[in-house]
Amino acid sequence: MKQSAVMSLFQREPLIGKATLALVVLMMILVAVGNLLIPESNPLHVSTFTVTLLGKYLCYALLALSIDLCWGYLGILSLGHGAFFALGGYAMGMYLTREIGSRGAYGNANLPDFMVFLGWKELPWFWAGSEHFIWALIMMLFVPGLLAFVLGWLCFRSRVTGVYLSIITQAMTYALMLAFFRNEMGFGGNNGLTDFKDLLGFSLSADTTRVTLFVLSGLAVLLTYVLLRSVLYSRLGKLIIAVRDAEMRTRFVGFRVERVKLLVFVLSAMIAGVAGALYVPQVGIINPSEFSTVSSIEIIIWVALGGRATLYGAIIGAFVVNYAKTWLTAVFPDAWLFFLGALFVLVTIFLKKGLVGLINQLTQQRRKQPPTKPDAPANEEATA
Secondary structure, three states: OOOEEEEEEHHHHHHHHHHHHHHHHHHHHHHHHHHOOOOOOOOOOHHHHHHHHHHHHHHHHHHHHHHHHHHHHOOOOOHHHHHHHHHHHHHHHHHHHHHHHOOOOOOOOOOHOOOHOOOOOOHHHHHHHHOOOHHHHHHHHHHHHHHHHHHHHHHHHOOOOOOHHHHHHHHHHHHHHHHHHHHHHOOOOOOOEEOEEEEEOOOOOOHHHHHHHHHHHHHHHHHHHHHHHHOOOOOOHHHHHHHHHHHHHHHHHOOHHHHHHHHHHHHHHHHHHHHHHHHHHHHHHEEHHOOOOHHHHHHHHHHHHHHHOHHHHHHHHHHHHHHHHHHHHHHHOOOOOHHHHHHHHHHHHHHOHHHHHHHHHHHHHHHHOOOOOOOOOHHHHHHH
């Protein structure tokens, strides 16, 4: 009997990749058990704050996977994935806002509080259907995918590459941030969307809901990892690498390079949208700051630190950088941006293959060292 495709992919994974996936699964189990089954008086209890924090890290890991596919394997340095992440978050935030209903501060069952405050009389047309959860699931994929399709089609058909494409994606993100800051856009302006209460009738403040969202984020990371790995091991994956390493030669052979780039770019944007949709109910807010260019640059640093074109390196980098950010913002709140800049410089100069590359290098050096001979026993030396 043939092994399943998932087991085949897992067997082909390097040891670091297997260890990373195993740690994600182990973390999901231990955190869920520690929060729901172990009482608070026990030192092994996992607090709800920790559950939310780790769930946020998993969403960041999913976002890092999307940029690693685009940058690490295809060679497109996108500085606009923060926008795709935010759009997926706004799609979920709109549903959560409608879920509040008449429990808002103004008691209006049809209009969110910020619209009542601004004097709006009816919902804008783009809010139609936002009271349905299935609408949020569709929009978290459709909106980032549509934006990536339009932008990618215009850029790739004109053969815009390199730093010019990075600047265009960054400009798009900045323009969206300015647009969403405006109150007349209908997305809450500077404050964004917040004060969420329920998700499908389940209270977002309940421990069971928090743990469920955490587990769903972990499953999303694992399933996305398997999906991307299966794509990269296929013929399409080989074509993606060929486009990255020898675009002109691939074009001369007869492949439509623009279509390959567009497909990967759209898929990457949709994954980022899913990450944003999972992020919002756990954090409890979505505002235009998620569109900031700094956020998109941070994602690049996660992948660069972990190791480009490895997938598991993106997960490692997302956890390491964001844990460091959490710790530094509490201990040295004014030093985080300096640390971020220094980290980017150090990785660029000394860790071109990231932490994964460093680990592989140290492992290879250890294997190349000849085994040392044990000292001969004293009686054998005397006999000699």
